[in-house]
Amino acid sequence: MPRESGTKRAILDAALDLAAANGISGTTMDDVAVRAGVAKGSLYYNFSSKDKLFEQLLLEGVGTLTECLRNARSGLTGWQAIESMVRALLELLSENRALAKLMAAEILRTDRTWQHSLHLLRQEALAEFVEPIRQTGVPSGLPDGGSDHGSDQLTLIAGSVFGATLMGALDWLVFDPERSVEDVAAAVLYALSGRLKS
Amino acid sequence: MPRESGTKRAILDAALDLAAANGISGTTMDDVAVRAGVAKGSLYYNFSSKDKLFEQLLLEGVGTLTECLRNARSGLTGWQAIESMVRALLELLSENRALAKLMAAEILRTDRTWQHSLHLLRQEALAEFVEPIRQTGVPSGLPDGGSDHGSDQLTLIAGSVFGATLMGALDWLVFDPERSVEDVAAAVLYALSGRLKS
DNA sequence: GTCTATAACCAGATAGAC
């Protein structure tokens, strides 16, 4: 696909780096302009506001994440798919640490102006987990939520799996970045494997 | 223990409510003063700065959480302890939704001035999970980290369990708050039970 | 200890030349 103009890209990259380090509200448009090597006016020519800039950034990020999960589970089912997705997610986060930190900090928020669109894409990413989980044969007997609920039991389970991975990744990237992705994957999959229960 | 003066408490309560709804940076000191029913000057008499105010709030929150986990596992070991802690954590978060939302949004951040002290207490909370996990007999064979690492394998696993619970809780509190705590606990424990693998 | 009033500052956004 044709990359957008170099300026737009430079701005997004700069914004990502700064926001990963300082958070979104800790990042000023002046900071972004300096880091991107453009004038502040150019920011507002290319993006209508600070909110829109970061909305696009996060939407891109969640899109990448969804695509990664979809690829990881293609051709696999059930636990094998889940295992593959956890590994792929950890690898994506480690290759893109700035994005990982930004998303970890922002994906749980509910107070942002772009919260709605971010929530939609978050659900899209969770949906990638839902299908393999369904294939493992989750027992009925618990309320399934139905269409009038915000989330059903499968989505709750998917959220837990995703949360386990994300939190494992965060400990890793922030506090122990030298550790290998295999180590972290082993820990996360261990938590999900049921061996805690035996 | 003797509660601090009514004013300090009123300020902290007001700050918690507002921050849960709007995030910390979305909450102004004026907002807090109005909500608490005091003048802004009193805020700065009782807390030296906005940062200090919210630092104390977060620290109190993590303290409550650690205490809750400690109580939940007392007298239990291994998986039974873990199960009890997950339930207790979900109950705490549901009884204290403002705190839950605030902590979910802030505990992962790395850009706050109080990040260091928050991290220490977060590790303390995770440590409550570490002991029961150790009791389940995590196999050696993977690097255990040792004291020169920021986190060892057990801490990674604990982080995953904690992350699974927190993320499950968030879906629940934000998007489907009518659901019962039993439903959510069932989903989280299901994810950790290993039944996904069978 | 709490209030009112104000200082000092900073960030998001815009105007208009080039």
Add this chain to the structure above:
DNA sequence: GTCTATCTGGTTATAGAC
């Protein structure tokens, strides 16, 4: 399409009366 210069509003924090 990008720049410089500026405006405007809102926010943290302080001074000083009561």
